[in-house]
Amino acid sequence: MVDIATRVWNHKWKIDPIVRSLIDTDFYKLLMCQSIFRNKPETSVVFTLINRSSKVRLADIIDEGELREQLDHVRSLSLTRGESTWLRGNTFYGKRQMFRPDFMQWFEGLRLPAYHLEKRDGQFELTFEGAWPEVMLWEIPALAVLMELRGRSVLNGMGKFELQVLYARAMTRAWEKIERLRRVDGLKIADFGTRRRHSFLWQDWAVQAMQEGLGPKFIGTSNCRIAMLRDIEAIGTNAHELPMVYSALADTDEELRDAPYQVLADWQEEHDGNLRIILPDTYGTEGFLRNAPDWLAGWTGIRIDSGDPATGAETAIRWWRERGEDPTQKLVIFSDGLDVDKIEELHAQFAGRVKVSFGWGTMLTNDFRGLVDGDALAPFSLVCKAQSANGRPTVKLSDNPAKAMGPKDEIERYKRIFGVGAQAAQPVEV
C-alpha cells in the first residue's frame, strides 16, 4: 500500500535538506562549544571554508542558489526537545550531565549566525563571523552541505538502476572493509566521518553496518544525531581550533608559547578519564611534548592527527617513558587519513604497546572512488577553520607542512616560538 500522506508530504518540501538537526554534528564540537562558552564566550572569530583540493572547482559544480537554500535551512534549525533531553540526560563517557544547565539553556535558544558567501575563481568564499561559541558550530554543517551538494550534482544525471548499482558497489566496498576489520583482534574503532560524508543517509548506513559487522569492536560515532537515533556512544574530545584561537589571542611571545597548554589546563578543569586526550600537533608534536608540563603526562592518551602516524605514536611512547608513565596504560587514537590497510598496519605495530583506538573518517563515509565517470565522486579535502580571533590571524602548523595555515610571517613566528624544524610533507587527500 502506498502511504498517500507520506507521498504528499514529501512533495511539499521545497528542498531536500542536507542537515536536519543542530546535533547532526561532531560530539567534540559540543564539548568544545561548552568549554568556549565557559572560558572565552566573548571572543569574536571568523571561520572560513578552505578547499585544499583546488582542482575540484566547487562553484562550477554546485549551484549558488541551492547552496544558499541549504545554508539558510541550517540557520532555521534549533535544538528539539528530544535532542535537548538526550544531551542533558544521556551518559557520555560514563558521566551524566556532561552538559551543564547554563550551557544547555543557551544552546536551546541558539540559531546559527549569518554566513557570507561569494564566488571567486570557481570556488566559494564562505565565511562565518561572530561569537566563537556560535560560529564554531557552523563548521560541520557547512562541510556536510558542500560535500553532499557536490555529490548530488554528480548523481543528477544518473538513471534509477545506475544509482542503485552505484550504492550497491559502495556498500560492497564498505562491507569488505568491515569484513577485514572484523579479523583484527582487539580492534576499537569509531566513526569520525561526519564532515566528509557522502550524505547523512550514507553515514547512517555505514554506522549501522559497522554495528552489525564489528559488534563490540565498533565503539561509537562522532555524530550526535546518529548516536541518539541508533542509541550508541557519541565519541570525541577536542580539536585544533582551541589552541589556534587561544594562540591568536596571546599578546606576547611568552603567552603564545603557553597558549596550547592553557587550552588543556582549562580542559582538565572540566573533564577527566577518556576525555583527557592530548591533541599535540597544532604547532608540532615534538616541541609540544618536550615543553609540556608534567601534569599533562598523566592524561589518558593522545590523538595523532597529522604527519606520519607511526612516528607520532612512537614519539608519544618515548615521551610517556621519559615522564615516568607506563605507555601500555595510555590510549593512542589515530584519526588522520585512515583506511583499512593503514588501520591493520598501525594496529599490528602498536596493539599491546599502548591502548589503540581509531577514528575512521572519509574512507568510511565517503569512499566512492572510481565508481563514476571521471572519478567525480572521489573525496576531496575541504575544511572549515578559524581564520582569525578578535581580529588577529590564527596559525596552524601541524606535523605536515601541507596542512599549515596562516599568514607567512606569522607562520615563521610560530615556528620559531614552538621550535618547529624541518617537517616531512604528506599528501593531503582527505
Add this chain to the structure above:
Amino acid sequence: MVDIATRVWNHKWKIDPIVRSLIDTDFYKLLMCQSIFRNKPETSVVFTLINRSSKVRLADIIDEGELREQLDHVRSLSLTRGESTWLRGNTFYGKRQMFRPDFMQWFEGLRLPAYHLEKRDGQFELTFEGAWPEVMLWEIPALAVLMELRGRSVLNGMGKFELQVLYARAMTRAWEKIERLRRVDGLKIADFGTRRRHSFLWQDWAVQAMQEGLGPKFIGTSNCRIAMLRDIEAIGTNAHELPMVYSALADTDEELRDAPYQVLADWQEEHDGNLRIILPDTYGTEGFLRNAPDWLAGWTGIRIDSGDPATGAETAIRWWRERGEDPTQKLVIFSDGLDVDKIEELHAQFAGRVKVSFGWGTMLTNDFRGLVDGDALAPFSLVCKAQSANGRPTVKLSDNPAKAMGPKDEIERYKRIFGVGAQAAQPVEV
C-alpha cells in the same frame, strides 16, 4: 511515516508466498497450453521434478512443511480479472486475441491439480498427474518454489546488513554484465529466467535493470506477470514437452518418426511470424532437420537449446541453404547455458549471417555464485518434465546425452528411429 495498515496486513500473512499469480509463469507455457487444450485436451500426463544436481540435497535443505504450504498456495491461485483482461486484450508478437475465448474461459476457471510429494534419499519426489493442459502449468511454479525455498534456507541465518551487501554484490555483478552487453552492437536479448530465478523480486529487479541498461536491446521477458506489471513484451514460443508427449502417444514406429513434425504442423495452424520457431533438438537436431518436410524450412527461425550452440547454429544455416532459404533472413535464438562471455562470442560469430537473439536464463536471474559460504546459493539444474503420457513413458534425447531422459530401452528405440549417432556430452550446470 509508517503505514500502520501495511504493517498489520503484512503480519497477517501465514506464509510469504513465492508464486502469487497463475501468470507468474513463462509465456510459452500459455501458448503451448492453448495448443494442447485445442489438440490433445484428453491426454493424461505425469510431470515429475528432476534434480540433475544430486549433490544439492534439497530435502535436507528445505522443510517439507514449508514446501507443502507454498505448493498449496499455488493451488489456491486463479486468474484475476486484470490478468484475464491482459491476456485477452494484449498484443503478443503483434497479434491481438492470441488467446481464444474458449481457452480463456477454461483458464479463468482453472485451479492447478493436486501434487504428490515424498522424500527419498535427501531429494523430493514431486509429481503431478492429470489432464495435460492442467498439469503442464505446474512446471514453472514448482521450479520457482523449490529454487526460492532453497535460497531462503541459506539466507535465514544472515544479518540485515550482510543480506543487503549480498544483494549489493549480486546487483553489481548483474549490472556489470549489462554494461558489457550494452556494448554489443545490434544485440537482441530477452529474460528467460523464471524457472531458475533466485526469487520473483530478484527477477523483477533484473528485468528492470535490463530495461534501463540496455534500452531497445532488451526485447522482453518470458514471465507474463512481469511483462504485464512492467508493460513490456512477453516472449516465448514452444518447448520439448510437445514433441515428447506427441511421441509417447505414437502407436507405431512410423507414427513416432512423424510425431515431432506433427507438433509443428499443429503449431503452424495456430501461429505465424515470430512464433514459428523450430525447437529441433528433442531427438537430435541433425536427424530432425535432415528428415524435415520442406514447409518447415519456411519457418521464421530456430531455437538452439542443447549441445554446442555454435555447432547447432551452423547446422541450421547449412540446412536452410540446402532447402533454398536465405539464412540472413532467419532468426536463431540461443537459450541454453548463456552468460555474457558466451553471448558476446555467439553474437560475434553469427550476427549478420543470421538474425540473432538470446534468451538469457539462470545467469541473469540467479547468479549468486561465490557470494555466500560454501557457495550455497550457486544455481543448480532442476527441471520438471513430462514423464509419461497416457501411461507410456516419454523420452528426450537432446543434443547432449547428459540431458537425455526416459527408460533405457525406449532411449535406444528412439535413437534408432531418429537416427541419432554419437553425441558430445556438455556439462549441465543450470
